[in-house]
Amino acid sequence: MNPAAPLPLWPASPEPGLPLAGQSGPRFAHASHDGASVEAAALDAALRDRLSAARPPLCGLPLDRPRIMGILNVTPDSFSDGGDHATREAAVARARLLVAQGAEILDIGGESTRPGATEVPVAEEIARVVPVVAALRAAGMTVPISIDTRKSAVARAALAEGADMINDVSALCFDPDLAGVVAEANAPLCLMHAVGTPADMQRAPRYDDVVAEVHDALAARIEAALSMGLARARLLVDPGIGFGKDLHHNLALLRALPLFHGFGLPLLLGVSRKRFIGTISGAEAPKARMPGSVAVALIAAQQGAHVLRVHDVEETKQALSLLRAVMGWDE
Structure with a gap:
């Protein structure tokens, strides 16, 4: 290389365009249309405003950058960590560790929704989740708590003990009464796309156009939520990676994440340790899929995702801090 030759500077100047989904980092100057x-x-x-406007704070957290949602499964059969935190003591200890590592929201689930999972009785799910929420609040933990549930009774009991939001993988299709519980509590609600139930969703899922169909299905669920009395400002959306999708469906959705900003709502993404990461990388054991999970989280952050639902909090936080520094997003 000729040391006297001019070298390109990267980034040569602040990226042009508008903020993507209200984020302080990624921006867009063009959009794809037809x-x-x-x-x-x-x-x-x-449309331009929906794509670029700031999203309302989530549980008091500004959504000007990706927020890390730490996964806390209090189940015996979750695909990655089933049984690891099934006792109250183990769950509380894990929650403390996740927060210490940088989790800004905890997502507590008492029913596995892995492929092939069967439904858990309401009373059992409440017995798994609610005592953990109560114990965390009694211990003075103030971090926002999300409850990963499809059921109104579980949501009602958890919200009463101090939970802050609900993450519904069925987007109000499993239990329509959930809408009233969330609306009464004025709590945020994440609407996730899924096809079928966990027991059957991965039996040869098919789409003519997965991106368009998932987008339209979420649009319909947003309208349903609004008709049930929920405030638009309290909704989030999640394209549901791995829920009724095969490898190619998942990749297509990940490439098209900015499309979902057209709803003008915060975008939550949960890809952590999922099977497609193992299929691509060769990491058979879910806990061995951390590097791939972090890689996808960085891709999502560059596309304006607001909430990253992850198992590996410390590693994700470190990677995000490097991304922001290299891209100059904190300058």
Whole structure:
């Protein structure tokens, strides 16, 4: 290399365009429409605002950068960590560790929704989840708590003990009464896309156009939630990676994440340790899929995802801090 030759600087200047989904880092100057590139300034004003506007804070957390949601499964059969935190003591200890590592939200689940899982009785799910929420609040833990449940009775009991939001993998399709419970509590609700139930969702899922169909299905569930009395400002969406999708469906959705910003809602993504990461990387054991999980989390952050639901909090936080530093997003 000729040392006197001019070298390109990267990034040469602050990235042009508008903030993506209200984030302080990624921006966009163009959008794809009907296969063509359209300048952001030429987009319909309402769509442009939905794509770029700041999202409301989530449980008091500004969504100007990705927030880390630490997974706490209090189940005997979750695909990655089933049985690891099934006692109250183990769950509380794990929660403390996740927060110490950098989790900004905890997502507590008492029913496995892995492929092939069967439904857990309401009373059993409450017995797994609610005492953990109560113990964390009694111990003075103030971090926001999300409850990963499809059931209104579980949500009601957990919210009464100090939980802050609900993460429903069925998007109110399993138990419509959940909408009233969430609306009464004025709690945030994540609507996730899924096909079928955990017991059968991975039996040869098929789509003609997975991105369009998932987008339209989520649009319909948003409208359903609004008709049930929920406030739009309290909703999040999740494309449901691995829930009724095969490898190619998952990859197509990950490539198209910015499309979902068109709802004008916060975007939550849960890909941590999922099977498609193992299929691509050769990591058969879920706990061996941490590097791939972090890689996908970084891709999602670059596409404006607001909440990253992960098992490996410390590693994800470190990777995000490097991404932001290299990209100059904190300058």
